[in-house]
Amino acid sequence: MDIIDPSTGERIESYAEHTQSAVEEALDRANEAFEEWRLRPVREREELLAAAGEVLRENKRTYAETMTREMGKPISQAIAEVEKCAWGCDHYAEHASAYLESEGHPSPPGASVETVYEPLGPVLAVMPWNFPFWQVFRFAAPSLTAGNVGLLKHASNVPGCSMAIEEVFREAGYPEGVFQSLLISSDLVDGILADDRVRAATLTGSGPAGRAVASTAGEHLKKTVLELGGSDPFIVLDDADISAAAEVGAQARNQNGGQSCIAAKRFIVHTDVYHAFLDQFTEAVSSLTVGDPMDEETDVGPQARQDLLEALHGQVEASVEAGARVVTGGEPLDRQGAYYPPTILTEIPEGCPVDAEETFGPVAAVYAAPDENAAIVKANDTEFGLGASIWTEDRERGERLARQIDTGNVYVNQLVKSDPRVPFGGVKESGYGRELSNAGIMEFVNRKTVWVE
Template structure:
């Protein structure tokens, strides 16, 4: 397993994959660790999680540079990602006890009935490369603190990040086996998930990967949480604050090089403001700084992999061949590394890749609509349902329309984001289940009813 810098194509590390014997030993350790870990008072588990937040903050520059080298994220955004991970640890260190407290229910006189929350056991996490620290911490912080133990199968292009995350928990004082990284390929996931010692799984990734995990988990009756991507609408109505909608729209589409499940991908703009909005969006895209991701001034670094960039460009080219118009960008840059420019497409035909597929890069498809009814119809014209952003100066109008949008989270006058304080997840082909907040920590627990007569 090797790690390459997508900005230079330089090999920066090689790692030995875990053998079948290594995986067996890890599974055995996870069960041994679980038997002890589940008995730890939750206050002690919260204290260790607070320690993990400290480890993240103490090493944030080193971890950020590792992310940037392995998958090309601009360094300022990588530092922000580590800080966000520490915040999530802080959140569950403070609130896990409250989230998992017993729930009391009405019962006959003289009886007591409560729901208690017991951990399930080893949880397999199959995680992507685009937010290599955040995706893992948002699984580990709640599920470990609930008393489960974790087995991480990270993306194969970020093995250094995977091992660094193991280091975070080790340095924080977690017992051996509570959090382990498995350096295995995707072909080994089915075997690990099928093992009786693994009790549940969470995956963030592609639809085919999610379906494969769901199929195996279903065969063995194991709980899963899946986050499978999106084609999020960014709806700009006629009464929107255009200054804010342009500024946030650019960030929502191009952050992390556009490689985000919850990125704004389809810009749906009311005809009354369409021309002005598109002109300003193009100007803002062209003003972004593309370059060395290690430079603090860089807005757009390389795509994480040359092959992924080629797939993105193929989607753009097919869309142009179908009739879409390129207003800016649209061709890989003549630059060492996998650089693709921020791109704006208009006149996007129904059914072309930019319209009905997830474009995982800085490509915005823009649509003109006549009214709010058309805007909602277009927003829902997708097999995905992860998030949506809606822009209007009338908050009540926004809240009313939010009820009609088919997505797991709607942000009015804000970009879609994950936040440890609120549930996160999608519907339709974007997956199922929720991460973060109280809802997230309760996904992988046994909600056990205890009736005392």
């Protein structure tokens, strides 16, 4: 696995892929580790998770630099990602015992009935490159603490992150085999998932990848959680705080180089405030600093790979050819590295790529809507259903409209984000299942009824 620095296009490191025999050994270790790990008291598992959070904090700059070198995330955002992972560890270290507490049920006189929550076994995690630490920890923190063991198949352009995450758990004192990273190609995933030693899988990634994992898992009757793509609407109503919406909207679209499933992608603006919003949004987007991701002042770094930049630009070109208008950006920057500028398109033709497809980069499509009903119709006019953001000064109005949007998450007067305290996931083509909070830890447990006469 060759690591290409996306800010320069130069190869900076190489990792040897694990052989088939190494994978077999890892599966054996996971299976053996599970038999001991499942019996550990939850409190001991919580203490180890708290230690993992400390390892993250102590080494946050080192881990952040690994992220930045491998996929181009601005260093300040990379540090924040490591800190968020530590927060996720803290959350489950504090609350896992309560989440996993057995639940009693009504029963006949002389009998006791309760549901207990037991781990499933080794879980395969197929994870993406865009949030290379957070995506893993939001699976691993609850699942390992519930008593499962983890096998990580990370994206091929972030092997250093993959190995660093394994190091976090090792340094925290986790037993050997409880969390392992597999440096393998995607074509080995089906075989691993079909193996009897693996009991479940979680995937964050593209629709095709999700379908492939779900198909194999279904064939072998194994539980899956899928978090797939998104084309999140960002609705600005006529009574919104336009300045706040524009400022947060610029961040919501361009954070992490726009490479986020829950980034705001389709900006649906009431006609009464359309021009005022567009002017302020354009100003906010144009003020973002594009540059060296190792520079603390950089807001937008390079795209993670050159081929991803080319695919994004192809979507923009096809949309412009169909009739969309470029307000700002729209062309790759003439510099070394995979740099694409923050871009705004308006007058979006129905069915063009930026309208109908997920744009995984700093490209915002802005629409005008005559009223709130039209805005909701447009928000739901997508195959995806991950997140949505609504901007209005009337909180009751925001809550009412939030219930009309077909997504797994709706935020009113805030950008869409994942938080350890609340469930996260999507509907429709954005996947199924939930991560984080109580819902997340319950995805990979056996909810066993125990009836005692």
